[in-house]
Amino acid sequence: MKRLVAVGAAALTLIAVGCGSSDEPTSAAGGNQEREITVFAASSLTAAFTQIGSDFEAANPRLTVTFNFGPSDGLAGQIESEGVADVFASASPTWMDDLASATGVTQRTDFARNKLVIITPPDDPAGIGSIDDLADPGLQLVLAAVGVPVGDYARQVLRNAGIAKAAAANVVSNEQDDASVVAKIASGEADTGIVYASDVTESVAPTVHSIEIPGDVNVIATYPIAVVDGAKSSDLARAFVRYVSGPDGQATLRAFGFLPPT
Amino acid sequence: MPAVLALIAGFGVALVALPLIGLIIRTPWSRAGDILASGSARTALRLSLIVATASALVGLLVAFPLAWALARSQFRGKALVRALVVLPLVMPPVVGGVALLSAFGRRGLVGGPLYDVFGLQITFTVWAAVLASTFVSFPLLVLALEVGLRSLDVRLEDAASTMGAARWYVLRRVTLPLLAPQIAAGLVLAWARALGEFGATITFAGNLPGRTQTLPLAVFEQLQTDPGGAIALSLLLVTVSLVVIVTLRGRFLQTR
Amino acid sequence: MSLHVDVEVEVDRFRLEAEFLAEPGETVGLLGPNGAGKSTLVSVLAGLTQPAEGRVELDGSVLDDRAAHVHMNPEERSVGIVFQDLLLFPHLTAQDNVAFPLRARGVPAHEATDRARVLLGRLGVGERAHARPAELSGGEAQRVALARALVAEPRLLLLDEPLSALDVRARGRIKSLVRDTLRTFPGVRLLVTHDPVEAAMLSDRLVLLEEGRVTQTGTPDEIRRAPRTSFAADLVGVNFFAGRLERADEGTARLVTSAGEIVVAWPSDLPERSEDAIGVLRPIDISLHLQPPEGSARNVFRGRVVGIEIAGDRARVQVDSSPLLVAEITLGSISRLGLVEGTDVWASFKAVEVDLLPP
Numbered sequence: 001m002k003r004l005v006a007v008g009a010a011a012l013t014l015i016a017v018g019c020g021s022s023d024e025p026t027s028a029a030g031g032n033q034e035r036e037i038t039v040f041a042a043s044s045l046t047a048a049f050t051q052i053g054s055d056f057e058a059a060n061p062r063l064t065v066t067f068n069f070g071p072s073d074g075l076a077g078q079i080e081s082e083g084v085a086d087v088f089a090s091a092s093p094t095w096m097d098d099l100a101s102a103t104g105v106t107q108r109t110d111f112a113r114n115k116l117v118i119i120t121p122p123d124d125p126a127g128i129g130s131i132d133d134l135a136d137p138g139l140q141l142v143l144a145a146v147g148v149p150v151g152d153y154a155r156q157v158l159r160n161a162g163i164a165k166a167a168a169a170n171v172v173s174n175e176q177d178d179a180s181v182v183a184k185i186a187s188g189e190a191d192t193g194i195v196y197a198s199d200v201t202e203s204v205a206p207t208v209h210s211i212e213i214p215g216d217v218n219v220i221a222t223y224p225i226a227v228v229d230g231a232k233s234s235d236l237a238r239a240f241v242r243y244v245s246g247p248d249g250q251a252t253l254r255a256f257g258f259l260p261p262t
Numbered sequence: 263m264p265a266v267l268a269l270i271a272g273f274g275v276a277l278v279a280l281p282l283i284g285l286i287i288r289t290p291w292s293r294a295g296d297i298l299a300s301g302s303a304r305t306a307l308r309l310s311l312i313v314a315t316a317s318a319l320v321g322l323l324v325a326f327p328l329a330w331a332l333a334r335s336q337f338r339g340k341a342l343v344r345a346l347v348v349l350p351l352v353m354p355p356v357v358g359g360v361a362l363l364s365a366f367g368r369r370g371l372v373g374g375p376l377y378d379v380f381g382l383q384i385t386f387t388v389w390a391a392v393l394a395s396t397f398v399s400f401p402l403l404v405l406a407l408e409v410g411l412r413s414l415d416v417r418l419e420d421a422a423s424t425m426g427a428a429r430w431y432v433l434r435r436v437t438l439p440l441l442a443p444q445i446a447a448g449l450v451l452a453w454a455r456a457l458g459e460f461g462a463t464i465t466f467a468g469n470l471p472g473r474t475q476t477l478p479l480a481v482f483e484q485l486q487t488d489p490g491g492a493i494a495l496s497l498l499l500v501t502v503s504l505v506v507i508v509t510l511r512g513r514f515l516q517t518r
Numbered sequence: 519m520s521l522h523v524d525v526e527v528e529v530d531r532f533r534l535e536a537e538f539l540a541e542p543g544e545t546v547g548l549l550g551p552n553g554a555g556k557s558t559l560v561s562v563l564a565g566l567t568q569p570a571e572g573r574v575e576l577d578g579s580v581l582d583d584r585a586a587h588v589h590m591n592p593e594e595r596s597v598g599i600v601f602q603d604l605l606l607f608p609h610l611t612a613q614d615n616v617a618f619p620l621r622a623r624g625v626p627a628h629e630a631t632d633r634a635r636v637l638l639g640r641l642g643v644g645e646r647a648h649a650r651p652a653e654l655s656g657g658e659a660q661r662v663a664l665a666r667a668l669v670a671e672p673r674l675l676l677l678d679e680p681l682s683a684l685d686v687r688a689r690g691r692i693k694s695l696v697r698d699t700l701r702t703f704p705g706v707r708l709l710v711t712h713d714p715v716e717a718a719m720l721s722d723r724l725v726l727l728e729e730g731r732v733t734q735t736g737t738p739d740e741i742r743r744a745p746r747t748s749f750a751a752d753l754v755g756v757n758f759f760a761g762r763l764e765r766a767d768e769g770t771a772r773l774v775t776s777a778g779e780i781v782v783a784w785p786s787d788l789p790e791r792s793e794d795a796i797g798v799l800r801p802i803d804i805s806l807h808l809q810p811p812e813g814s815a816r817n818v819f820r821g822r823v824v825g826i827e828i829a830g831d832r833a834r835v836q837v838d839s840s841p842l843l844v845a846e847i848t849l850g851s852i853s854r855l856g857l858v859e860g861t862d863v864w865a866s867f868k869a870v871e872v873d874l875l876p877p
Binding site: 415417418420421422423424425426427428431435436439440442 | 607618621623666
């Protein structure tokens with residue numbers, strides 16, 4: 001019993017020493033401290049930014065990038081009320097404007113574009129050939145909710161194609177983000193949906209069938225990124241934004257299906 | 263009551279009361295009227311009430327024979343059945359939704375054949391919302407009814423049969439009336455749980471105003487675009503729940 | 519019109535074998551200590567338990583016949599039961615409780631309620647018709663339970679420990695009500711109890727049930743004259759010895775019981791040895807002394823007084839000799855001898871005073 005206590009005490013001491021030595025906040029810029037930045041990014045950026053995050057961490061030792069992915073509208077709201085983000089990457093300018101007027105942003109850059117695509121389950125049960133088929137009565141169409149960028153974009157595409165009303169009658173569910181739309185289609189629950197081209201990643205591709213939207217009706221989404229005013233580690237945040245706009249970040253985004261910013 | 267216990271009890275009350283007070287304070291009262299009177303709010307509320315009530319009643323129908331079997335019968339695998347019944351309570355609701363999809367979705371175990379042969383699809387309909395709510399709330403009914411059945415004096419049922427009552431008559435005139443308090447308690451619990459159900463509903467039934475967008479889903483959607491509106495809707499949901507529970511508690515649950 | 523029971527029942531390793539007959543017009547009291555199997559028998563008659571073997575027949579209808587695989591369900595039987603704990607339905611009024619057996623059998627509601635109300639009036643609780651069981655006193659509840667058992671005019675009326683739940687005062691009032699009800703009931707009447715006084719008061723004939731077997735049947739007097747078991751002897755208040763009979767010297771024998779042996783007069787008509795001899799001795803035939811007595815009594819036992827029961831001008835004194843003895847002496851003798859609990863006494867009786875019962 002006594003030995004256990006001694007071992008326990010020794011272990012605790014070691015742990016305490018170990019923890020204590022690494023936790024030394026220094027206000028000076030640079031140096032050998034471990035630092036962390038928090039990035040709020042649209043859920044369509046999940047795969048791409050996760051990769052960018054680990055690349056950035058590899059290039060900057062002792063640095064941790066923490067992500068929070070979600071619908072851009074919701075994220076903007078969270079930053080405004082809780083204010084814990086250093087960087088915000090939005091799927092539409094609207095929510096970046098929203099944040100800019102509420103909290104304020106700096107170093108705002110458009111870093112990627114995305115176009116929309118129609119997806120269906122692999123066996124395409126409803127026989128969708130083109131965008132006009134989305135007006136067929138009785139079809140089960142899943143879109144992201146109004147207010148979520150890809151939801152608004154999708155409805156814009158439908159308006160551009162002149163089938164807004166007919167397609168609206170086919171909507172069976174308004175999902176909270178693009179990933180949920182993909183999930184519903186990949187599982188075969190609904191007949192078709194509209195998501196970003198970048199959503200059809202390497203792992204998603206076998207589970208859905210994609211149909212191009214003609215260039216004249218398609219919507220190109222512009223993604224802005226910025227440093228949030230009042231960020232804790234603003235210099236690191238700026239470094240991250242630079243990385244995303246830089247050649248390495250751009251290459252990664254290309255690989256994940258995003259279009260260049262211009 | 264000892265002071266320490268009273269203090270801790272006070273914390274308990276605060277834990278529940280403070281969020282509610284926060285809601286009330288944060289509600290944008292100037293806009294609240296418009297938000298709550300809006301079509302979408304009323305639709306969501308009506309849908310929620312219908313779905314929750316339907317869930318509670320369907321749940322009761324399913325729960326009663328189950329509770330009877332668990333309380334009165336001996337059979338192999340009873341422990342397994344009981345564990346299964348409790349499962350929806352401990353499962354994260356979204357997981358429940360995923361599970362429901364795998365069984366009753368268009369490509370599901372049961373839903374698949376139903377769709378292929380009869381063209382019947384449950385997802386994206388109000389029935390899916392009812393099914394999702396029933397799934398998460400009926401365990402509460404089973405538990406309440408099982409407790410009630412166990413505490414029932416079986417001798418009263420035996421006595422009734424010696425008085426010429428056939429089994430259904432005994433059930434109708436002796437067992438069920440004596441179980442009424444537990445049934446009511448179970449219904450209230452199940453109804454409240456069903457009213458607040460979110461994860462399984464959004465995963466299995468989808469989110470469409472008028473058909474599957476119950477009040478919790480409406481709140482969530484509002485939260486993304488108009489947090490103030492979401493708060494107003496949340497307050498509505500809480501108020502409706504409170505009113506129903508307090509009224510029913512007064513009528514049915516005052517047993518002793 | 520009679521009830522004939524001849525069954526073997528097994529419940530949780532307890533085995534009951536009972537055979538008896540009950541004719542209409544007589545109240546049969548089923549009397550036995552707790553654990554004797556009385557509740558099991560009630561359950562069989564009610565139809566809630568099936569016998570392992572045997573047959574139960576009531577008024578020409580076969581309620582149970584194991585060999586023929588016949589079992590009439592409880593709800594089809596015409597049996598009215600007053601249960602030991604009354605088992606009034608707590609959620610129904612007294613009136614609805616009494617109407618229940620009628621309504622369960624399809625009698626229209628208002629006719630059932632009328633008949634119930636009339637019966638409650640006859641039994642003296644008419645004004646409590648709308649009370650719930652929880653609001654009734656012990657005596658009132660008993661009357662309601664009795665009404666409920668009678669209302670459907672059953673062919674067998676079964677009273678299970680009808681007075682046990684009542685306090686002394688209520689018991690007196692209910693006792694006469696029960697007796698009158700039994701007297702006027704046209705069908706077969708069966709009373710089940712552990713209380714010999716209750717049994718003796720209310721029954722015309724007794725069936726003694728001990729450890730799952732019927733040990734004796736007869737009128738209270740018949741049993742008093744010739745009790746066959748110690749339970750029966752206790753019932754009628756005599757000293758009871760059972761054991762092995764061995765011939766001793768001139769004209770006497772030893773009755774060897776597990777608690778001790780006594781000397782009895784040698785019975786001329788019994789075999790030399792007998793394994794199951796029964797001897798009965800009236801308490802009045804035992805004398806008590808403070809000193810070892812001299813005299814012709816062949817049985818002298820020493821013991822301490824462990825109980826004194828006064829009844830009028832007589833007293834029954836329990837002595838913890840081996841075997842245990844109960845003596846009946848006058849109150850005067852108690853005070854003359856200065857007997858109290860704990861006093862050392864000698865009890866004596868003559869060999870010829872022990873009655874040996876024929877087997």
